[in-house]
Amino acid sequence: MLAKRIQPMAFQARRLYVELMFQVMGRALQAVSEIDATVQKEARALPEGFLFEMMVMPDGPRLIVEHIGNGRFHYHSGSAPRPVDLSIQFKHIAHAFLVLSFQEKTAVAFANDRMLVDGDISYAIRMTRILNRLESFILPRLVAKRAVKEYPANLHLPEKLLSAARIYLKVASNFVDTVRT
Template identity: 30%
Template sequence: MAFPRSRRVRQFYLSMLFLITGRAVQAASGIDPDIRREVSRLPEDCTLKLTVWPKGPGFTLRKTEAGTLRLLPPQETSDADMHMEIQAPALGFTLFTFRESSAAAASKGRITASGELALACSLVRILNRTEIYLLPRRIALRAVKRYESPPKKHRRRLHVLFRTLIFKPPGGSP
């Protein structure tokens, strides 16, 4: 069963984590060359959505003309080319407290994916790379299958965190 017991605390935690992760992915997509390469292979205008069933939270990212990802405001998040859905808030909590990696969650059928699964693979790689910037190494080790320290990690980490906090979009319109 879920920990902590209070659903409201858990929901608040998840909302915060989704907000931070969504912003961080947007920021990292303008900074990390591997993420940029991954995004460049996505179809134009492609939208990727990650939510928790039944009532969220979640985020939607769209590929911009500049080849980065942009976090869409909630009112623009209806349809997506690929939608990943975590099957329960408690399972989302396990994933976002980094007690289970996204690969393990996918392999256990805890996440539903609707749409082209190649896009789901891209989103998971982008999330993993972003987590390496966001999280201390010891925690990131639990969240990703293989920890690869990117070049200039500390400088880029500061850059990603700064952009996440001030929520500066990485240029380009959706």
């Protein structure tokens, strides 16, 4: 009896966590594209106006970012302004929770058929590299090693701390600006 009451609450908690993580990741993608030359170089290969979406199927939480040129991203907090160019879709909220709580690497989730890619696979690989770079900055090294395929060997503690602080500051200011409007 108790399990029947807890199960919907656990599902709701996962959904809220995934929703929050998508908001943080979207804003963090915008922030990292403003401060990191490696991310900017990766993103420059994407066409201007390129829309990337990561979502939970069929109509769950999502993040949408747009490449606005010069290697920079812009986070869209609502719906996409036009059809997306690349969509990475988790098949279930539990699958998204595994990846976003860093219990499972993105590559492992894809290999386990927990997600779909709709769009150009070369763009998906590029976006995965950008997401891995972001996670390497904002997560503690121990957690980041669990989350990304390969932790960057040339990412040293001073650069990591400075970049993470700048990213988190930009994310926080973006949240504050969103609340004000």
